[in-house]
Amino acid sequence: MVAPSPYALIATDMDGTLLRADDTLSERSLAALARAGRAGARHLVVTGRPAPRVRPLLDDLGCTGLAVCGQGAQVYDAGADRLLWSVTLDRELAETALGKIEAEVGQVYAAVDQDGVDGLTLIEPGYLMPHPTLPALRVDRRDDLWCAPISKVLLRHHTLSDDELAATARAVVGSLATVTMSGPGTVELQPCGVTKATGLALAADHLGLSPEQAVAFGDMPNDIPMFDWASYGVAMANAHLELKAVADEITLSNEDDGIAVVLERLFG
Numbered sequence: 001m002v003a004p005s006p007y008a009l010i011a012t013d014m015d016g017t018l019l020r021a022d023d024t025l026s027e028r029s030l031a032a033l034a035r036a037g038r039a040g041a042r043h044l045v046v047t048g049r050p051a052p053r054v055r056p057l058l059d060d061l062g063c064t065g066l067a068v069c070g071q072g073a074q075v076y077d078a079g080a081d082r083l084l085w086s087v088t089l090d091r092e093l094a095e096t097a098l099g100k101i102e103a104e105v106g107q108v109y110a111a112v113d114q115d116g117v118d119g120l121t122l123i124e125p126g127y128l129m130p131h132p133t134l135p136a137l138r139v140d141r142r143d144d145l146w147c148a149p150i151s152k153v154l155l156r157h158h159t160l161s162d163d164e165l166a167a168t169a170r171a172v173v174g175s176l177a178t179v180t181m182s183g184p185g186t187v188e189l190q191p192c193g194v195t196k197a198t199g200l201a202l203a204a205d206h207l208g209l210s211p212e213q214a215v216a217f218g219d220m221p222n223d224i225p226m227f228d229w230a231s232y233g234v235a236m237a238n239a240h241l242e243l244k245a246v247a248d249e250i251t252l253s254n255e256d257d258g259i260a261v262v263l264e265r266l267f268g
Contacts, residue, residue, distance in 0.1 A: 005266040009207070009214040010036055011068075011200055011226060014047040014057065015131070015183050016219035017236055017254055023133055025060055032260035033061070036267045044068060044203055046196050046216070046226055048182040050113040050151055051076040051083060053121070053134055066206065070113060070151040071180055071190045071222060072199030075206070081117055085202055088115050089191045091146040093176045094153050097189055100172040101155070105165065109156045110142060115149040122147075127156060130185035153177075153189040162187055166221075180222040181240075188222075197225035215266070217251075217259050218243060234262055 010033070012018045018029060033043050045061070046068040047054060054069050054076065064079035075085040094112075102108055109127035114120050121136040122145050123129065129136050139145060145153075157165045166181045169189070173179055177189040204214065216223070216230035219239040227233030227246055235247035236258045244250055251258035 005036070005039060005041065007213060007215040007232070007266060008041050009204060009209045009230075010041050010043045010263070011046045011214055011216040011230060012043065012259060013196075013218040013220070013223055013226075014045055014049065014054070016238060017217050017223075018045070018259055019057070020255055023057075023131070025057070026257050026260070028257045028260045030061070032257075032263035032267070036263050039267050041267070042207055042209065044200065046072075046200050048152075048180070048186070048188065048196075048222060049134075050074065050119055050121070051117050052119055053113075055081075066203045068196065068199035068203050070199075071178075071182065071188060072194050072196045072225075073151040073190055074115075075199055075203050076117070083117060084206065085199075086115055086151065087191050087194055088149045089152055089177060089189065091150060094150065094189060095146070097169075097173045097176040098153070098155075100176075101165075101169050104168050104172055105157060105160060107158075108165070109158075110145060111136065111154040112145045112150040113152050113154070115151050119148070119151070127154075128185070130156075130183060151190065155187045155189065156185055182220050182222040195225035196222060197229040200226055200229055215262075217262070219254065234258075 048071045051069045058078045067076045111123040123136045124142045166187045169179045180188045214230040215232045216226045217234045219236045221242045234249045235244045237253040
């Protein structure tokens with residue numbers, strides 16, 4: 001007989017963690033999450049994707065509860081299709097931060113996620129979407145990126161690696177924004193002090209759950225604050241070395257149902 005799991009909250013990143021490379025969810029992962037749900041555990045998606053880009057995936061999960069989106073800048077109620085909480089990145093500060101980064105590394109290419117449940121992803125000329133399946137609207141010039149409130153800025157450089165770009169950005173941006181790296185080709189600026197952990201803490205408090213009851217799954221450095229917050233952190237086999245270094249456990253890759261392997265052990 002399997003002992004009851006100590007975890008009442010399962011926090012999962014999406015890209016590179018719960019999702020396979022083709023943006024699909026495996027039947028095994030869905031079954032493992034359903035089994036955990038029947039045992040009383042709550043599943044929270046905690047993703048860098050903004051709320052509008054998460055809705056179809058939440059539908060696939062059958063999720064009508066909360067999700068943490070936009071690197072923690074949004075707590076989204078899927079059932080009501082509304083944001084319970086959101087914080088925006090000041091657009092003047094974002095422009096200043098971009099200027100400081102470009103003074104160090106030369107031209108970068110930028111995109112923004114607009115705030116709100118119907119916010120758009122806007123990309124300037126030269127920016128290539130790291131996830132080509134995600135919808136985005138190309139604008140004519142950078143100034144057009146700032147036409148409405150934004151939750152974050154996404155950056156790419158034509159020669160620097162993500163690690164190099166993120167390190168330089170952190171060194172020069174200071175308190176203007178929080179710098180994160182959330183996936184291949186995805187270095188981001190978000191409101192200062194906002195991380196996946198801040199959004200997860202708000203959502204968990206809304207559900208009456210604590211860090212001690214939480215197990216978290218991720219694959220990139222932007223998941224480190226979430227691991228710091230949760231009682232137990234599980235990195236995928238395909239995870240960035242920075243995340244593996246702070247993980248309590250390393251499971252199989254997202255392609256090999258690494259989340260399901262752990263949940264099957266925890267929930268029988």
